[in-house]
Amino acid sequence: MELTRRGALALGAGAALSLVLPAASARAAIEDSIANFTGGADIGEGGITLTTPEIAENGNTVPISVAAPGAVAIMVLASGNPNPDVGIFRFGPLAANQAASTRIRLNGTQDVIAIAEMADGSFVQVANNVKVTIGGCGG
Numbered sequence: 315m316e317l318t319r320r321g322a323l324a325l326g327a328g329a330a331l332s333l334v335l336p337a338a339s340a341r342a343a344i345e346d347s348i349a350n351f352t353g354g355a356d357i358g359e360g361g362i363t364l365t366t367p368e369i370a371e372n373g374n375t376v377p378i379s380v381a382a383p384g385a386v387a388i389m390v391l392a393s394g395n396p397n398p399d400v401g402i403f404r405f406g407p408l409a410a411n412q413a414a415s416t417r418i419r420l421n422g423t424q425d426v427i428a429i430a431e432m433a434d435g436s437f438v439q440v441a442n443n444v445k446v447t448i449g450g451c452g453g
Contacts, residue, residue: 327401343428344391344398350400351389357437362388364428366442367445370420374444379415379430382430382438388414389431394424 321378348357361420364383370376380388380403390400418426 318429323327323353337398344393347391347399350430351387351431351446355435355437357429357439359438359440360439361432362430362440364424364426364442365439366444367447369447369452372384372448373420374448375417376444376446377415377417378426379413380428380430381411381413382428382432383412384433385412385430386433387431388395388412391427391428391429392418392420392424393427400426420444422446 328392361384363380365379367376378390380390385405387402387404389402391398391401400418401416405412412430420426423443423445424442425443427439429437429439431437
């Protein structure tokens with residue numbers, strides 16, 4: 315088989331497109347998750363604290379903690395994972411504090427996003443970038 319210039323350009327364009335489509339799909343999944351959680355409401359900043367390591371040696375067990383005094387729910391997302399939804403923590407009226415900590419898996423270097431629904435119905439967001447040296451989702 316002889317590769318022409320036109321064929322090489324088409325092959326290159328196809329390879330570039332195959333790299334862009336998964337990223338666009340992941341962004342769409344994150345936006346859908348946020349829209350489902352917030353109901354399309356505006357998201358502010360402040361009032362929420364997300365603690366993550368700056369560098370994670372191993373993506374299999376990355377410790378995180380999130381706190382939002384006055385929150386009724388907190389959603390955590392990992393933007394670079396094949397399934398970005400990490401979890402939703404809900405707090406009842408008898409909760410001593412609105413905080414949670416856990417360990418999550420990260421596929422590679424990415425943003426960890428936390429969104430809190432406050433008692434007044436507003437939403438606040440924070441994001442931290444975590445550099446992962448060894449991926450935890452098969453990477």
